[in-house]
Amino acid sequence: MSKRIAAKHKIDRRLGVNLWGRSKSPLNKREYGPGMHGATRRKKPTDYGIQLFAKQQLKGYYGSISEKQFLRYFKEASRRPGDTSETLIGILETRLDAVVYRMKFVPTVFAARQFVNHGHILVNGKKVTIPSYLVKEGDVVEIKSASREIPMVLEAAVLAERDIPEYVEVDPKAFKGTFVRVPKFAEVPYPVQMQPSLVVEFYSR
Incomplete structure (x- = not known):
């Protein structure tokens, strides 16, 4: 372990x-x-x-x-x-690692932080390696093409433990998603x- x-x-x-x-x-x-x-x-x-x-x-x-x-x-x-x-919840949910987790690109929030740190994520086409980077409405978040076959990514895609919330839109086949809007507390699937x-x-x- x-x-x-x-x-x-x-x-x-x-x-x-x-x-x-x-x-x-x-x-x-x-x-x-x-x-x-x-x-x-x-x-x-x-x-x-x-x-x-x-x-x-x-x-x-x-x-x-x-x-x-x-x-x-x-x-x-x-x-x-x-x-x-x-507002506090909104800020936390705009962190890049939180967005990557919400989009089900990885299985856990810990994995999301590591995934961003290791340079696997693009925001609007540019690599971002800072997990605390705050995503804005309309930003496109995607997994680099070279990172899409990582076992952790494939595992996350089929996890039945959680659903993708309405404030992000995801195209799982393209490994890409859009941060639609900052959510209200009641919308966050804790x-x-x-x-x-x-x-x-x-x-x-």
């Missing part, structure tokens, strides 16, 4: 949820945290604990986002007009309940 897969499973168990809705999650067999004390009963969380959990869950879902970067997204969302929690309003409360303390 790779370190990346092991870390992903540990996140699931630490948070106590099957964060990505995957059939291989250890939570499907044992619904408790990692370590020798993982199965012990936890105390009732405080308001701070609930907010912290919401933040860890949302941040963890998007893979390898650092705390510093996640805080920067929150500050950017709070500067923009409108509902901060909705496998578990996310509470971005609690994330806003956490950072607004």
Whole structure:
């Protein structure tokens, strides 16, 4: 088992949820945290604990986002007009690695980050190797022709665990998709309940 897969499973168990809705999650067999004390009963969380959990869950879902970067997204969302929690979700969903994942070019968000890093993705015909690159409405995202036979790509295409959301359009035969629009929170197909309003409360303390 790779370190990346092991870390992903540990996140699931630490948070106590099957964060990505995957059939291989250890939570499907044992619904408790990692370590020798993982199965012990936890105390009732405080308001701070609930907010912290919401933040860890949302941040963890998007893979390898650092705390510093996640805080920067929150500050950017709070500067923009409108509902901060909705804006935060919109920013997260425009990350290139998130878009690659939504288009089902790869099986996991962790794979999406690695896939972009290794130069397999083009945006409007140009190679982009920055997973945090923010895609704009109308941008065309595609897999380089030389990378389309990678086993991970072929595996992702037939995964039945998730569907492609309406805010992206994908031509699977051409390995190409268009980011149609920034989604609303209610449109994002999270496998578990996310509470971005609690994330806003956490950072607004």
